[in-house]
Amino acid sequence: MTAETAPPVPEWQPTACILCACNCGIEVQVAENEIARVKGDRAHPGSKGYACEKAQRLPYYQRNPRITSPLRRRPDGTFEEVDWDTATAEVAGRLAAIRDEHGGETIFYYGGGGQGNHLGGAYSGATRSALGSRFSSNALAQEKTGELWIDAHMFGRVAHTAPDFEHAEVAVFVGKNPWMSHGFPHARPTLKAIAGDPERALIVIDPRRTETAELADIHLQVKPGHDAHLLAALLAILADEDWLDRAFLEEHAANYERILAAVEDVDIAAYCRVADVPEQLVREAARRIGAAESVSILEDLGIQQAPNSTLNSYLEKLIWALTGNFARPGCTNLHTQFSPNGLFGRSRESRRTTPGTGERVIGGMFPAAAIPEAILTDDPARFRGAIVESSNPVHSLPDSQRMREAMAALDFSVVIDITMTETAQCADFVLPALTQYEKYECTFFNLEFPVNVFHLRAPVLAGPEGPLGEPEIHRRLVRALGAIGDDDLDGLREAAREGLDAYAAAFGARMAERPHLLPLATVALYETLGPELPDGAAAAAALWGSAQMCAASFPDSLRRAGFEGDGTALGNALFEAALTSRHGVVFSVDEHDANWRWIAAGRESGRIDLGIDELIDELESLDWEPGAADPEYPFVLSAGERRSNTAMTLIRDPSWRKRDPEGALRISTADAEALALADGDVVDLVTARGRCRAPVETTDAMRAGHLALPNGYGISFGAGGPVTGVAPNELTDGTRRDPVAGTPWHKHVPARIEKVEAG
Ligand code: SF4
Known part of the structure; x- marks a missing residue:
């Protein structure tokens, strides 16, 4: 083959990895409309070329069996294909009928985006508003709502924090294995750098000797379910040995006297004993933290999905707060957000409670574990309709069997997704969406300080005929519901043609004149500004609103990042940069003093509020055996461990896993010997809610x-296709959940194992 006849080498196109919340920038080569090669994108201002090995598996995501037509359930339970006009009219009609008869608040919304796709979620608010739907939830409401609730209490308005492990002298991970689950940029090189530096230290609190614990200077291998005891003992030692930063507390904290008194009452020896960690090792960890110039701490599902989960988060945050490791390099800091009204910008508790269960709604999300109860209750306000988008609650929420019963009890449900998920298989209608590489996408996981990055990704693959992007699906539903009329948008398209300044003036005037359009703003933007955006980027129109809110919330941060102008002009400058920066854009740069300005902007005292009476009460009455199990179930199962060969449920093709194809049950060597089990032996794993079969490791x-x-x-792998391995939530129980935030105890499931005899 000569140089003239050789096929051209495909160009590298920028996009992002969607397999964890870091969303590293990557570049891909496309051949025959498939992702052929993947590499880290050096031009991405956040990840700067870093990508772990998981990104190489993205081609499997794109090979998920697709739905290419709207599907309607027949009376016999099977699905039939229908055209989009029929689907839109029927879905809107069925949901409107529930709204008209029972009220829009009986229609709940679940989802709005996974690790990489949040743009669709931005548009879903318009559909929900058109229906009067008031309750929503997603995966965060079984993970992070307890932590968000504490952040909101501590800080007020800007209420989400970022660790700074790159500069920290001491890094502490609590129920977190960043070697596998990442959670901050450049996780593996950063862990290696800390582990390799004798002047720095890595401390891990985890019941398992994880890959991160293997690197650690100190591993506190806590007994499952006793994190609160261990964290309380750690705090008590910090107080007892006078490692607290009293000057910091005096100047910057409020309401800490009662928590100090509670901590000082802790019986350190007894708490270490019940947590089953040598007291001397806990003291060593406390001294290393207390003596350090800077400490960063990160918690994750290991404590957020275990007994005392919200209390665990509170105690974890008190470690850095009581030692003054805040608002400095290497410590905890607040951060800006591209979408200040989004995921992490509205952490407060609302006055609403869930129907039938009366639980807190935190950050606009009701506890995901309570969904089946809120459907299956006799309460007249029970949920009767559901919209599920880019999420799979039948698989991801506790007690899948009960969730299937709940789905069947709904008057109507619709799922918007790329493939026939377990939830789609239970729905009345399924609307097919484009994959994350076939449409404009972004995430609002902009969680960094002092430099924060936003990345709008352009499509790199052509989608099949049939599926639509979520913005178009929501536009059609909103129009079918009659929530927006043509006269509402008169003149806005013309203004968009004149440019962003004219558009900002016209859009602002229209919203002021017709405030009922505000909750429908994303669809109004999509219909009017969208067609004028270059390169078919209509779906990005909603980001104009986010850019304006970001500019209004963090003008100094944007200016430090190089954006100019005042008011909407500053927001327009940010929007244009986001739209045209294919590798991502630095949208904010800050100095550490910004932390205090942000707190003062939302709270007159400008202080961090450390007193949460409800949690101090829980600490003072801590059970010695939290979540105590029935003796019939002597083991504690951690249901849903992240390993190198797990990728949530984004990749359904089982052939992508070269190792551990069945998902082995890990068991300690000591227990295996006692039960005469060897690697590869098969056991039945039994809990109060289910029985599953798995090989052991x-x-x-x-x-x-x-x-x-x-x-x-x-x-x-496709509806009715082979199922590989155990779905953890066939074994979990949604009623075992945190009393404060309703987060389920997936990491603490009482279980027993029964050996399956060969043959
Ligand atoms: S760290 Fe996360 S986002 Fe980055 S490449 Fe790995 S899995 Fe993908």
Whole structure:
């Protein structure tokens, strides 16, 4: 083959990895409309070329079996294809009928985006508003709502924090294995750098000797379910040995006297004993934290989905707060957000409670674990309709069997997704969407300080005929519901043609004149500004609103990042940069003093409020055996462990896993010996809610009495296709959840194992 006849080398196109919340910038080469090669994108201002090995598996995501037509359930339970006009009219009509008869608040919304796709979620608010739907939830409401609730209490308006491990002298991970689950940029190189530096230290609190714990200077291998005891003992030692930063507390904190008194009452020896960690090791960890110039701490699902989960988060935050490790390099800091009204910008508790269960709604999200109860209750305000988007609650929420019953009890449900998920298989209608590489997409996981990055990705693949992007799906539903009329948008398209300044003036005037349009603003933007955006980027129109809110909330941060102008002109400058920066854009740059300005902007005292009476009460009455199990179930199962070969449920093709194809149950070597089990033996794993069969993997990294199943297994490759491995939530129980935030205890499921005899 000569140089003239050789096929051209495909160009590298910028996009992002969607397999964890870091959303590293990547570049892909496309061949025959498939992702052929993947590499880290050096031009991405956040990840700067870093990508872990998981990104190489993205081609499998694109190979998920697709739905290419709207599907309507027949009376016999099977699905039939219908055209989009029929689907839009029927879905809007069925949801409107529920609204008209029972009220829009009986229609709940679940989802709005996974690790990489939040743009659709931005548009869903318009559909919800058109229906009067008031309750929504998503995966965060079974993970982070307790932490968000505490952040809101501590800080007020700007209420989400970022660690700074790159500059921290001491890094502490609590129920978090960043070697596998990442959670901050450049996780692996940063962990290696800390571990390799004798002047720095890595401390890990985890029942398992994880890959991160293997690197640690101090590993506190806590007994499952006793994190609160260990964290309380750690705090008590900091107080007892006078490692607290009293000057910081005096100047910057409020309401800390009662928590100090509670901590000082802790019986350190007894708490270490019940947590089953040597007191001397806990003291060593406390001294290393207390003596450090800078400490960063990160918690994750290991404590957020375990007994006392909100209390655990509170105690974790008190470690950096009481030692003054805040608003400095290497410490905890607040951060800007591209979408200040989005995921992490509205953490406060609302006055609403869920129907039938009366639980808190935090950050606009009701506890995901309570969904089946809110459907299956006799309460007249029970949920009767559901819109599920880019999410799979039948698989991801506790007690899948009960969730399937709840789906069947709804008057109507619609799922918007790319493939027939377990939830789609239970729905009345399924609307097919484009994948994350076939449309404009972004995430609002902009969680960094002092430099924060936003990345709008352009499509790199052509989608099949049939599926639509979520903005178009929501536009059609909103129009079918009659929530926006042509006269509402008169003149806005013409203004958009004149430019962003004219558009900002016209849009602002229209919203002031017709305030009922405000909750429908994303669809109004999509219809009027969208067609004028270059390169078919209509779906990005909603970001104009986010850019304006970002500019209004963080003008100094934007100016430090190089954006100019005042008011809407500053927002327009940010929007244009986001639209045209294919590799991502730095949208804010800050100095550490910004932390205090942000707190003062929302709270007159400008202080961090450390007193949360409800949690101090819980600490003072802490059970010695939280979540105590029935003796019939002597093991504690961690249901949903992140391993190198797990990727949530985004990739359904089982052939992508070269190792651990069945998702082995990990068991300690000591327990395996006692039960005469060897690697590969098959056991039945039994809980109060289910029974599943899995091969075992014996390991000395587990504590005796502790079991772990991986997440992301137990999904079908196409409706009716083969299911590989155990779906963890066939075993979990949604009623075992945190009393404050309703987060389920996936990491603490009482279980027993029964050996399956060969043959
Ligand atoms: S760290 Fe996360 S986003 Fe980055 S490449 Fe790995 S899985 Fe993808």
